[in-house]
Amino acid sequence: MNRARKGAVVGTAVALVCSVAAGCGSAGGGSNTANAAQSGGAKPIDTAHAKGTIVWATPPITQTGLPETMVKAFEQSHPNIKVKLQLQDNNTDTNRASLTTAIGGGSNTPDVYLGDVVWPAQFAANQLAKPLTGLVPNSFWNRFADGLVQGATYHGKVYAAPFFVDTAFLFYRKDLLAKAGLSVPKTWEDVQKDAQILQKKGLVKYGFVWQGASYEGLLCDFDEYLADAGGQVLDKDGKPAIDSAAAKKALTFMRGLITSGVTPKSVVQFTEQESQNVFTEGNAAFIRNWSYAWPNSQDPKASKVVGKVGVTALPSFNGGTGYSTIGGWDLYVNPHTKNLPAALAFIDWMTGKQAQSILAKQFSEIPTNKQVQNDPSVKQKSPIFSIVPKVKYVSRPAQNPNYPAIAKAVYSNVNAALAGSVSTDKALANAAKQIQSALGGNGGL
Amino acid sequence: MAMHQTLSSGVVRPPSRRVRLLRNQRRAGYSMLLPMAVVIAAVTLFPILYSVWMSLNDVHLETNGFALSFTGLANYRVLAGSRVFWHSVWFTVYYAVVTVAVELILGTLIALAINGVRRLKDLSLVIMLIPWSLITVISAQMWAYIYNGVYGVLNAILQALHLIGGPVAWLGSPGLAIAAMMVADIWKTTPFVVIILLAGLQMIPDEYHEAAYMDGANRWHAFWRVTLPMLRGSIALAGLFRILQAFGVFDLPFVLTNGGPGTATESLAILGYETLFQNLHFGPGTAVAVSTVVMVLIVCLVFLSAFRSMVETEGA
Structure with missing residues (x-):
């Protein structure tokens, strides 16, 4: 079914709501009614009262303590949720092998994991990621820069939330x-x-x-x-x-x-x-x-x-x-997680303005959050950020x-x-x- | 078992008291072994048989675990028609044969030398064991620096000696990469062969050599007619261990070349790992694993019988 989407070139112009010609249905986005139909009317999970402990698996990304900084800031803004950090191998393939072994074996941790942008199709087809469509409010997807959500979509469902672009x-x-x-x-x-x-x-x-x-x-x-x-x-x-x-x-x-x-x-x-x-x-x-x-x-x-x-x-x-x-990393949810509300609260915060600003300003990673991407105070942090809007993307x-x-x-x-x-x-x-x-x-x- | 046969293969007569007692003892022995046998079956036999079963199925990962549907030999047919698979069979066999042969020859020579050393024997043994004691991923990383095409040690030395004009990409072409990997393997595992052969050498009583020299043998004859035949068992043991390991070679190519250039150094273990854990194709992946085991068994049998006949003709 994903044949029509295999054109290797995805310009930045590809809209957040993935086009009908692309044949992947709605990737979430603008219209609430369209999306409710798509997800079969499933109700978004209430994350307001989320509490407990979740495990976040992530490679170190930078050598300067990015995951630790994020976890600390998140716990400050969400005192009821504790995030245990599970550091993965920096080698993407080794990281994938350990995640597929754990999740494929039925483990309910990690609850949330950081994965490559090229994983959604494989992870969706092998039941290693939970589809997020319907679990989050449709407006959630509006925060991301154009084209990113489509990259995390497989068979009409979004399987991951873009965390940073590369x-x-x-x-x-x-x-x-x-x-x-x-x-x-x-x-x-x-x-x-x-x-x-x-x-x-x-x-x-x-x-x-x-x-x-x-x-x-x-x-x-x-x-x-x-x-x-x-x-x-x-x-x-x-x-x-x-x-x-x-x-x-x-x-x-x-x-x-x-x-x-x-x-x-x-x-x-x-x-x-x-x-x-x-x-x-x-x-x-x-x-x-x-x-x-x-x-x-x-x-x-x-x-x-x-x-x-x-x-x-x-x-x-x-x-x-x-x-x-186009490369980068997305946040995925383990289908066996025992604490979905906390996992989603974490993802919501990680892709929100505060976390994305830390990401860009302290660690020079390109944010996925549109508002942060266009923030002038972020742009002056690295010459990279001013070139980003000019870049023509090709996806794998x-x-x-x-x-x-x-x-x-x-x-x-x-x-x-x-x-x-x-x-x-x-x-x-x-x-x-x-x-x-x-x-x-x-x-x- | 042997005892049972000798006892019962005699003239037919009612079992004596002694035999009955032995039988009872045996029964008690087996029943005591049973729990252990069950544990071993659970942790080794079951996974092996399950792998074989998976290799005969189309396997999908579902939320509740694997979903299998029987497809017979379909996965093996995929392997049989795969250029990538046959290349990796060729590479693994080639790699195993060359490295094990060189390691056995070098190992024998070094063991003889160390055995002949009178002073500082322990020290020389320890020094020689260093490569073997290093974890392969670490020593492989070290070799990666040695072979590095830009700032590698090997290029620096060869250029300083004016043996090469410009830097050589040692891991950049199939022939060189395979040779470079073999050198790293031989460097690392020859000490293992030495240790086994040294133990074998020390078990040969001095009288045998003394008798040979009394009969007018020179050192060469003594080596061929006494040392080597007496060492046969140790060499076979070392060779078997090495073949088993060489067939499963993973860490060295994983660190040095990741199977490249192209797929030139992709061993069966790397191929199996990729198929299973990167591509998540569990059916073909287990088929690779099972075929590897079958091939190892065949090669070991061939090695043992070839080795036996070779030593017997030499020894005669």
Whole structure:
């Protein structure tokens, strides 16, 4: 059923109330009557008298005590509810494995957990998340920035509340560009060309670093070039569309970055951390990374390039703003929870103005709450926040319960092509074949 | 059991008092073992059989637990037709064969050397055991730094010696990545082989070698004709343990390459983990697990019989 929604590109213009053409029914939103019909008339849970203890499972997100700060502030405003923090692994896949083991095994804790934005379909299909539609007042969904609730929707029900958004930017060394008399590149080709100039002048060791290891992060990088070139992973009928001229253009460009020496060969082993290390050590002129790279590069303890970094939206092949993969984290409710009112009260507060302002101002994460996103006092905290409204988002083909296997079919084959062990043509053909198998429900085998 | 056979295989006659007593004792023994047997069955046999059963079903996760519907060998047919699966079988077998073979040869040499050391034997043993005592995820992380393509130690050393022109992405191409992973494995687990073989060496009485030298054998002959045949059991034991472990290799590729580049270093354990815990495809995932067990059993049997015939011909 989610076929019609598999278009890889979801612009920011996608409305909160998900369009009928998208075929997913109401994601909540504007009209109360429409939504009451959708949820079969279920009454929202009364959270006003919620009390007791709930467990919140979350990765540390930042290394600066974000979850602890949130819990403390929540308990102050809700003296009747205690939140026990259950810290999860920072590795998203390990985190998922431990959650699926616990919840799949029937555990009633954690009551609330923080999960990746690409999880709703898989978690909904496997009964690992409780649908929130109907449990919260319909007006609840109005607080979120456009398009976010749709990303958490599966088969017409919303399974998670967006907590923070993340997306990719191009960070550059403004000192080096100034030295070489270059302006901020507007196209991908310019990034490559400028990087080469800076390397030739001996100003920097590597030109451009990004995430090329065989993991989800590579899919995000690849998806951006792919969308720019006019391609997508799945077509609008949900069939593999990756064996295309656009995909070939995207992959050939990425491989060309390596063969031209702009990107180190070992990029095929880079996750965010490795690429960020190269950049903060001052060994790269450009990096494609998520928003955390801004505070990270400005931290004198972690970075040698403090004050030398500029940031802009990702470029494109033809000039103008390019696509950035939309990422981030949502709050989910365990279907076995024994304290639904407290869980919902917690989610309500976490996505409200107070929590979202803390998130943005203290921890530089992009808030999901529309009002906080547009708050001028938030905007001046990080240059990232002013670029966000300009970003063109591309979403991953995550509206499918077999998404992990689809993603792996893409990133493992793209990674092999980047390493030069197979040709770009062969890699894309293999990816298409494995996606087909993944769609058939064979777990990517 | 053996005792029962010897006793009852004689001439037919009414059981003597002694035999009756033995039977009663045996019955009492079995009944005392029963609770333990039940516990073991519950914690090992049941999960194994349940995995086998799951692998024959289409499995869905529902709110109340797993929902199974029998599909026969469908999951195995999926595996049989899967390029990813066969690649991972190939990698796992290749990896196991090469690392175990090298570890057995190296382990034998080191064990002989340590056995011959007169002074500081304990110290050399302890030093040698360090790699084995490190937790694999930690030593794997260490190797990841050594092999790192940008600031790796290996590149720094080789570049300082002018052996390579520029940095090499050691984990960036399939051939190199597999070799690099084998080196890390051999470094880590050779000490395990050494320990077992050293115990075996110390059980060989000195008289055997003395007698061989009296008969005019040189050191080489003594090794082939005395040491190696006497060590046979220990080598087989070490080899078996290593094959079992190598077939389940997970932590090393998980940390070093996450199965990459592409799927070049994706072992059966990694594939099973991904299918089960990332993709939540419990049917095909358990089929991977069950097939792995069957393959390990086959390889162990082949290893044992090949090893026996090899040593017997050498020893003859």
